[in-house]
Amino acid sequence: MAEPTTAPDAADTAQVRRVAEAAATASRRLALLSRAEKDAALEALADALLAATDEVVAANERDLDRGRAEGMAGSLQDRLRLDPDRVAAVAQALRDIAALPDPVGEVVRGSTLANGLQIRQVRVPMGVVGMIYEARPNVTVDAAGLGLKSGNAVVLRGGSAAAETNRALVGVLRRALEAHGLPADAVSLLEGGHGVVRALMTARGLVDLLIPRGGAELIQAVVTGSSVPVIETGVGNCHVYVDAGADLEEALAIAVNAKTHRPSVCNAAESLLVHRDVADAFLPKVLAALSAEGVLLHTDPVASASAEAAGVPHDPATEEHFATEFLGLEMAVGVVEDLDGAMSHIRRFGSGHTEAIVTEDRAAARRFVAEVDAAAVMVNASTRFTDGGEFGFGAEIGISTQKLHARGPMALPELTSTKWVVEGDGQVRV
């Protein structure tokens, strides 16, 4: 999906208004559902998806055919593919959401004031949550399920590559909701080009929250162009810093894991920074190990010398390399003077996602944790752990890299707002 800069035309604006108003009406019903009602609906949606496996797989094959005809890369084809096993996994994810606690109604805090007023802050749904995302069609079902469980109606705008698949999935979900006695408009799919994205971004008062998921360009365009409140997700230029006080065996395992365990995701590491005191001992080993895993290495002058000496293929790192979220088997490698040098590099190039230090030096770890400004800061652990599933949240709608509302993995509570309820017996201000 390219940058959605096209202005919305009247038809796009009208479509978004119609869909969002229907979603708002549905959301008022969803907000009042009990946990038992929502969980039963989630199970019904899972059953309906399984029953519709053939329909969904056929729609997905049409998307794949079109993609192949248009020269879609193999990795993208794989992300787009929904075979019967994947449909079953998507349905199971809905059952997993049903098993999670209901965030709605939780009393966050409360007290009785001196005048006898009882106040409490209660978790309530956001209302209408918009999502703009790219290829993977499982996001469609996850968003619908997380939305339903948190009492929100969702308005989805998936990538055009998955258009047929998303239409089939949302059709199944809407029919199942209706059959279950719930409003179909709890889940809606927007159709059309970038004008629709633009209309959704500016649907102020109709959409309570917009979450973009996808590449840096998409997220930047949504964040800067929206008048609707947005949560910025998932761009991760993550660093592993190997301190002078590191256990180098640990550092090797962490650097390789952070880079290669799943290079296409936002919590994969993109840069490796090494304290100069351990550069000679550490670089030959880590560069050889990364290279053996197929990682293309962009090395600064000191690291280049190490690579040269160790006979490891590499190319010279530019500033651009250090600024890039490769999302693949590439890594920028640099040597820093000290902890301050590492933190200032991270301040300059980091995207505020996840930053890791490897050290046995307690003072260095404490400074790194206190001073590095990111959604997650790791000591002696792989950056790959910044994840709703790993953190034990059971589900994740995205990883926020902004500071407002939610930061880090976002699960069900992050899809809610709060309301103050004040009960009295006639109190007035004096």
Add this chain to the structure above:
Amino acid sequence: MAEPTTAPDAADTAQVRRVAEAAATASRRLALLSRAEKDAALEALADALLAATDEVVAANERDLDRGRAEGMAGSLQDRLRLDPDRVAAVAQALRDIAALPDPVGEVVRGSTLANGLQIRQVRVPMGVVGMIYEARPNVTVDAAGLGLKSGNAVVLRGGSAAAETNRALVGVLRRALEAHGLPADAVSLLEGGHGVVRALMTARGLVDLLIPRGGAELIQAVVTGSSVPVIETGVGNCHVYVDAGADLEEALAIAVNAKTHRPSVCNAAESLLVHRDVADAFLPKVLAALSAEGVLLHTDPVASASAEAAGVPHDPATEEHFATEFLGLEMAVGVVEDLDGAMSHIRRFGSGHTEAIVTEDRAAARRFVAEVDAAAVMVNASTRFTDGGEFGFGAEIGISTQKLHARGPMALPELTSTKWVVEGDGQVRV
């Protein structure tokens, strides 16, 4: 301050960049201060303000002279005025902030994962908080104090009417910070016209959060035009709904208090809705009481008939009246069919600030609390209670009417974000 639609010129953009970058540098220092250091600084700022009373009052008199020459309304002159008593009150507010708990460092939640990783979510400062506000100069000092206590650097853009006063106040605060060994750039004042506001609104990456405080037009312009994360504050088209099950004595006291206790603020009521079953019994009394307090009444046809019969002055209510935040002694009064009629009226005209029901009917109260979508919902209490001070927060930077991050009165914790800290001993993803 009119709508800031002027595009920023290069000088405005450069000023905002320079000020915000200096603020960011200062904020990194502030983030690491202990509570004791921050509280001592707040006391030092209070002492400095008291010592500079003459300088501040003189600057304020220059603003007042200019205002009078330009025909400033008496009520605005009063909001702008800082006499020695008010300077003392502003200084005391800083000491009150010192006495509040420090939100920074609070562990919000945490656990030990199955693999031994220890995770905790810790409150951290936002970084650089921008504020755009209008006349009252006490906001300048409150914002600086709340910012310092929450570890944030603040970048202020006050109204032009208070330019000299704000310059004097910020000058005193900056000198006092420096004398206390802290960075002066913890508090900065932007100078210039609407282009500077525009530059601040689009200073993405330089400003972490922008809070507009002022009239509906200012807030709307900031919210829709900003690429920086914004919290929308304080537009309150608040309703009092008198249900069929109301104690009418209580209802009378609440309606009059909500309208007249302090009509110029956002939590004052603007509309009164009355269930038709109690209209005949309630309207003559409440209309007479409101009129006696000087309230100009805009009445719908049924309320008009009551006013007519009771000999109370009134004029016919239009839709525009029901949509207006009067911020003065005016009120729209309507009769509704039932609870659903009241809630649908509120859904249409409310601004999501505070909505009150007066009723002894438990079912009606429960439905109103569950279904009305607002930052605060009151049962048998005046709308005037939606306030950080009344809620026991001790201080308030504004009242959020949006659903993201904070909703209702915003105090110190709402000026913070969180960071996930993950500590391990070499864990990698498998």
